[in-house]
Amino acid sequence: xxxxxxxxxxxxxxxxxxxxxxxxxxxxxxxxxxxxxxxxxxxxxxxxxxxxxxxxxxxxxxxxxxxxxxxxxxxxxxxxxxxxxxxxxxxxxxxxxxxxxxxxxxxxxxxxxxxxxxxxxxxxxxxxxxxxxxxxxxxxxxxxxxxxxxxxxxxxxxxxxxxxxxxxxxxxxxxxxxxxxxxxxxxxxxxxxxxxxxxxxxxxxxxxxxxxxxxxxxxxxxxxxxxxxxxxxxxxxxxxxxxxxxxxxxxxxxxxxxxxxxxxxxxxxxxxxxxxxxxxxxxxxxxxxxxxxxxxxxxxxxxxxxxxxxxxxxxxxxxxxxxxxxxxxxxxxxxxxxxxxxxxxxxxxxxxxxxxxxxxxxxxxxxxxxxxxxxxxxxxxx
Ligand SMILES: Cc1cc2nc3c(=O)[nH]c(=O)nc-3n(C[C@H](O)[C@H](O)[C@H](O)COP(=O)(O)OP(=O)(O)OC[C@H]3O[C@@H](n4cnc5c(N)ncnc54)[C@H](O)[C@@H]3O)c2cc1C
Numbered sequence: 269x270x271x272x273x274x275x276x277x278x279x280x281x282x283x284x285x286x287x288x289x290x291x292x293x294x295x296x297x298x299x300x301x302x303x304x305x306x307x308x309x310x311x312x313x314x315x316x317x318x319x320x321x322x323x324x325x326x327x328x329x330x331x332x333x334x335x336x337x338x339x340x341x342x343x344x345x346x347x348x349x350x351x352x353x354x355x356x357x358x359x360x361x362x363x364x365x366x367x368x369x370x371x372x373x374x375x376x377x378x379x380x381x382x383x384x385x386x387x388x389x390x391x392x393x394x395x396x397x398x399x400x401x402x403x404x405x406x407x408x409x410x411x412x413x414x415x416x417x418x419x420x421x422x423x424x425x426x427x428x429x430x431x432x433x434x435x436x437x438x439x440x441x442x443x444x445x446x447x448x449x450x451x452x453x454x455x456x457x458x459x460x461x462x463x464x465x466x467x468x469x470x471x472x473x474x475x476x477x478x479x480x481x482x483x484x485x486x487x488x489x490x491x492x493x494x495x496x497x498x499x500x501x502x503x504x505x506x507x508x509x510x511x512x513x514x515x516x517x518x519x520x521x522x523x524x525x526x527x528x529x530x531x532x533x534x535x536x537x538x539x540x541x542x543x544x545x546x547x548x549x550x551x552x553x554x555x556x557x558x559x560x561x562x563x564x565x566x567x568x569x570x571x572x573x574x575x576x577x578x579x580x581x582x583x584x585x586x587x588x589x590x591x592x593x594x595x596x597x598x599x600x601x602x603x604x605x606x607x608x609x610x611x612x613x614x615x616x617x618x619x620x621x622x623x624x625x626x627x628x629x630x631x632x633x634x635x636x637x638x639x640x641x642x643x644x645x646x647x648x649x650x
Pocket of ligand 1: 389391630633636
């Protein structure tokens with residue numbers, strides 16, 4: 269057993285840390301306050317090769333793995349998780365990478381690491397969140413292609429994306445609920461496509477989140493992801509197996525950044541004539557925080573490493589995503605506590621960590637859904 273990262277992985281980690289430390293703090297507060305996506309930084313991150321590292325060389329990426337992608341996610345989120353979502357401008361590309369036709373791979377994937385396009389995936393609907401198989405947006409077949417109608421909500425990059433993979437109902441007559449959907453790629457400049465940014469999110473406000481309305485949006489048949497209809501739900505589960513680990517690692521990054529701030533503050537803040545870090549009550553907190561982070565990181569690394577070895581373990585992936593979120597929320601709660609009243613004020617940047625961390629427990633499957641997946645695997649329920 270070898271717990272060491274390779275030299276290349278350490279270089280990527282170091283480069284991502286330097287880039288984030290040098291550039292994120294300048295824009296983080298303004299992007300949070302104004303709820304704006306940092307387009308310039310996204311372009312820069314693409315130029316430096318941080319975006320879409322898991323995309324094969326044949327399609328314009330460096331052909332690295334999900335572990336490398338996750339290492340970058342940690343380093344970006346350690347400095348600022350909201351700005352760090354520039355990494356997730358490839359969201360949904362996993363559909364194309366895993367199931368797309370050769371023409372789709374060649375047409376769309378190279379644009380992402382080059383910073384020439386942003387994408388997203390529109391799954392969630394107002395009445396279909398955790399229950400993904402209840403998605404009701406329809407893709408009706410006409411002579412020349414699909415006609416899409418319906419509403420999606422909470423779509424990351426929804427109002428800034430160039431194209432989006434949309435989960436649609438195509439085979440309503442199928443008996444099995446999970447065989448009724450297809451993933452269809454929609455270019456956002458098509459007539460009938462309307463996206464509105466959702467404002468006043470709790471956290472991650474540098475990330476664009478939108479509601480999308482499809483009103484007779486026409487796309488050609490070749491925009492279907494894969495060769496046959498009815499595979500969309502199963503494709504999505506495979507996509508989640510790739511995306512969830514990086515989200516968990518984002519949680520690890522938030523927690524790590526917070527811990528470092530808490531350590532620094534514990535050394536400098538004096539009460540009762542001593543630095544608060546000399547009190548055992550604070551020391552216990554720091555020790556527990558560090559232990560939780562180490563455990564979450566190890567879990568995420570293992571899940572990502574296995575993924576890159578082609579060993580897909582949804583139970584382990586769900587553990588990594590759940591625990592990454594849980595640790596982020598728990599650790600940041602203590603980070604705020606250690607900063608006392610100053611942790612509660614906007615100008616110290618600690619309350620932003622508190623707001624950002626919570627999303628990890630909701631997005632890409634809530635913590636309850638992750639536990640449902642783990643328990644089903646444990647109990648052998650299909
Ligand atoms: C900022 C942000 C970005 C997002 N980005 C995207 C995106 O890019 N694309 C996209 O499609 N979606 C996106 N989402 C949506 C996100 O994935 C959903 O919010 C999430 O899956 C939960 O769905 P819901 O909000 O409808 O909650 P619900 O499914 O209504 O759940 C409500 C509560 O009930 C619990 N619950 C539900 N079912 C069960 C069960 N069987 N057992 C136990 N508890 C249960 C949930 O865990 C939760 O606590 C985003 C959300 C946010 C907030």
